[in-house]
Amino acid sequence: MITSAIKLSRVTKNFGQTEIIKGIDLEIRDGERHAIIGPNGAGKSTLFNLISGRFPVTSGSIELSGEDITEMDPQSINRKGLSRSFQITNIFPKMSVYENVRCAVLWGLGYKYSFWHRVDGLTDASERTEEIVELIGLKDLRARIAGVLTYAEQRALEIGVTIAGGARVILLDEPTAGMSLTERNDAVDLVRKVTEGKTLVMVEHDMSVVFGLADRISVLVYGQVIATGKPSEIQENSAVQEAYLGTEQK
């Protein structure tokens, strides 16, 4: 039986009088890599913000592994096993690479708000942090202040921070945006590697990344999902071609 990691039922979001998300029904299967694509202004990032609790929904419901998370705040949703990255790099710029990752690791290991543990003496946290820093390819830059890293390095760090807590469901908002071809290929490899065995939902504009990485794709146009399916099905979908891909793949 296929279980769903995320399930959206008739989700809407209004900003004032403007309806940005128009009654979306969407199911992300457990363990799949799911891409959400669509033209600018389609509501992709807004959808991420609704799922991760950054914005409250206007109506409808959102479930994470069968549990209703519609009314939850971001930290509660994170504790339920969902972690996200941001379209604009969102890290701790004044802290080192190592500290950035360790902050993300600490909650997952149950240290929470502890002020009776010496953080440098937490072997499990140090090992996990070292592991993530190496995984994202920033081992040599572990002591560097995050704010001075290159853009691609900061994006890699953001992915590291996102996965470090051990969340089962990962939301990546345009992980390769603004990267060169080489950086993009590295980023795709990294995303593939770090989301192994997890559920990945990503918003991405680069079609080569989407078709190379995603098991299934949903197409969002003007706040509505017009198609969901495997990459080959999406490529052949006439409504998608007309609304989005047709213009992109000329």
Added chain:
Amino acid sequence: MMNFAKNNFIWIILVAVFLVLPHVFSQSFALSLMTQMAIAMIFALSYNMLLGQVGLLSFGHAVYYGLGAFFTAHLINWIASGVIWMPISLVPIFGGLCGMFFGFIIGVITTRRPGTPFAMISLGIAEMVAASALMFTAFFGGEAGIDTNRTAGGPLMGVSLSSQIQVYYLVVSWCIFSIIGMYAITRTPLGRMANAVRDNPERAKFLGYNPTRVRWMSMTLAGFFAGLAGSLYIINYEIVTFETLGILESGRVVLMAFIGGIGHFWGPIIGAILVTFLQSALSNYTEAWLLYFGLLFLVIIMFSPGGIAGLIAKHEPVMRANLLGRLVPSYAVVAATGAAMLLGFVSIIEMIYHVESAISGREPMNLFGVIIDPSSSVNSWLVVLFLFVVGTTFFIKSTRIVGKAWEDLGPDLQSKGLL
């Protein structure tokens, strides 16, 4: 043993300095000043737990300090009247718990709104508590305050707190405990997350942390150390008035933190030493000390936002590269021109103060060992004005020499991987 000494070098030095100081400066004034400095260090560090660690700019931190002092005053009086028994040396724990309680209660309301709202609410609370202190005279003692007798508890292991040296060592013991405690907190998961919340509260939320709770816990802990400092204040002075929890005291701790440097753990300690020294020592020499104090604050904020600790930290890579010698000539020039400018400026201020004074305005004055009569001698005005104008002109020029010296260091620091 060697490893312990190596790992704890800085703490060993700190303890040694505290122990040796009274033997170097044994005069009563010096002992009293050093005791005040130690209390100020705890107070300033506790403030930096809010501002430096978690990014909460508070204008009401003296509330916890003052309340800690008032509650401790009553406790000491109960001990004196035999209602309860407790060694006076341990009373600071009670003051700390009182500060912690109020930090916890006030934090519930204030930490929900960081930034400007927090600063304004903290100011409002400070005003409210200070006003209450004058209204509820039974507890706060009105304008006269509450006085105590620190020797009332009797001697404990030979310590009766009857002499200043005993008070000094008691205060210093609590100071060392507090410094180590507050430093240790910065090295815990909460301490790390406090920095994360300070830098990017939204990102912290998406890692599972509740920024409000991190701020609240930091405020509660900061309240503990502020209350503890307040307890030591009452033990030292044996009297506490409403001014101790007032806005001026809250302002003083802001100055200590900023002048010392909020971005470094040791910054507020430097600030506490300097501000207490200026307050106590400078006020003996000039009535205009508050003006110089304000100017020092302005200069630090404008030219070294990281405070004195920030300035020291800036030189760390240069020292590691053994290149400090290349900066010395330019610094010497700046020091010489700066001294001339400062001398001119201070002279002008002191002379204006003297002439303005109704009592001594018509009499000669002693200005840095020179007897002059500013009310009748135009020449003395011309000399100090000349000194100030020439000093300022050359000072501005010489700062460019410093800039150039730093510029020249750039490639060398870069090649050594220190920039």
